[in-house]
């Protein structure tokens with residue numbers, strides 16, 4: 293890889309001052325784990341880089357459908373390098389379940405970033421989460437999931453729709469102390485790899501719509517020792533190739549109900565929050581990898597007799613990257629921090645939980661835009677070789693493009709945000725938190741952010757339902773942008789003036805619709821880290 297990437301071989305923890313400052317703000321205790329973070333940073337810059345590229349280009353998972361005796365086995369064969377790496381990474385899911393922090397987990401996820409590998413770890417984490425909170429009788433599975441002896445999965449999407457979970461038709465019929473599932477799931481990450489999956493299904497007699505869905509744990513092998521479902525095929529994806537994603541057929545498959553059937557949709561939304569936060573933080577991790585590649589490139593490549601970094605427009609593009617990377621990172625960790633404070637709640641939830649969900653929509657949606665744009669710009673700044681699959685940078689853009697799609701595309705984040713506002717009044721906590729932050733910052737840009745928040749919320753409140761949906765996506769972006777301005781100002785209090793500069797730049801560009809002001813041209817501190 294050293295001929296294909298500049299970021300390869302670097303310690304990605306040591307190269308990331310933004311991450312250090314964000315963790316110091318939200319998780320001061322991180323210093324006790326610094327050795328682990330440094331070790332992960334080295335792993336992220338070497339083995340993760342090597343294996344993710346290798347799997348993507350040369351060794352994607354292969355579905356083995358029959359054994360030598362003709363029996364269906366439906367198991368994937370992974371590259372041995374990927375298997376070994378996954379086992380090494382598996383303990384990163386442990387901290388929240390062992391008295392530690394979600395921020396600890398997400399910091400490691402940010403360093404790994406690769407969405408194929410991190411998807412496998414996240415769906416495993418989500419399965420452990422559900423057992424931990426709602427199905428303690430399966431604690432033995434949880435232990436295996438947390439030590440990399442088992443892999444989990446979360447299968448909700450059916451062929452007729454992923455966004456509209458209420459349209460799920462997979463049927464569950466009671467059979468003694470268990471259930472039998474019949475039907476199909478159409479997008480199943482972890483298919484052929486997973487040992488136990490979380491699956492949404494509709495128990496017989498349950499009402500139509502999302503409230504009629506229950507959540508089940510479905511092992512690959514049933515209690516009689518037989519294969520419990522079939523993997524019809526793996527999908528041919530443009531990225532995230534490290535995670536096998538397939539189609540699964542359930543025919544009388546044995547399943548175990550999680551908690552109370554009528555709370556299934558709430559459990560499902562809880563696990564979605566875990567993965568939406570992972571998506572947000574790893575999305576910024578992906579952006580950061582591309583950014584690291586570019587920071588090195590502009591110091592090496594010359595044009596018109598100068599290093600690239602000395603051209604004003606290159607500095608402008610580096611500023612764009614620095615602003616988005618820092619803004620998205622602090623928003624992702626802020627949302628994760630609020631989730632951490634609410635995650636032990638159960639239905640019916642308090643306002644604290646609804647607010648955490650509200651922030652997860654803002655973060656998931658806007659970081660995905662940042663990841664897609666930063667990685668696209670990175671390709672462009674590499675020029676023609678940025679477009680070549682031979683080198684590392686093109687893959688990051690392909691990988692980034694999943695972040696706006698899975699875990700709910702932008703329209704779905706916007707509709708869920710609207711619901712959290714109208715039904716749960718979650719925006720009140722947002723106002724209560726962000727208006728004081730922006731008032732304290734007191735700058736012209738902070739005032740602009742306050743006006744954006746108030747104007748955006750007022751427009752949604754004044755709109756009839758269809759118009760409110762029309763405005764909801766723009767609102768999800770504008771509220772996230774105003775939040776990033778506030779959070780960068782807040783970060784400046786502990787991490788220094790650079791973050792107040794980034795806050796002002798962010799507001800100029802994304803709230804006021806101006807070009808980044810040219811004063812940044814002569815401030816390498818803004819764009820060179």
Ligand SMILES: Cc1cc2nc3c(=O)[nH]c(=O)nc-3n(C[C@H](O)[C@H](O)[C@H](O)COP(=O)(O)OP(=O)(O)OC[C@H]3O[C@@H](n4cnc5c(N)ncnc54)[C@H](O)[C@@H]3O)c2cc1C
Nearest residue numbers: 446447448449453454455479480481698699700701703704
């Ligand atoms: C690589 C990969 C892995 C995946 N892994 C899994 C997995 O493990 N488990 C799983 O359950 N799913 C998985 N998915 C599925 C993924 O979560 C869905 O594709 C996604 O949620 C969107 O659902 P859909 O594809 O059915 O699109 P649709 O629901 O058909 O939506 C299509 C478009 O319409 C928009 N839309 C839908 N409804 C509305 C509305 N009311 N108003 C406005 N716009 C709307 C959506 O935003 C979207 O842009 C995976 C997908 C991919 C690509």
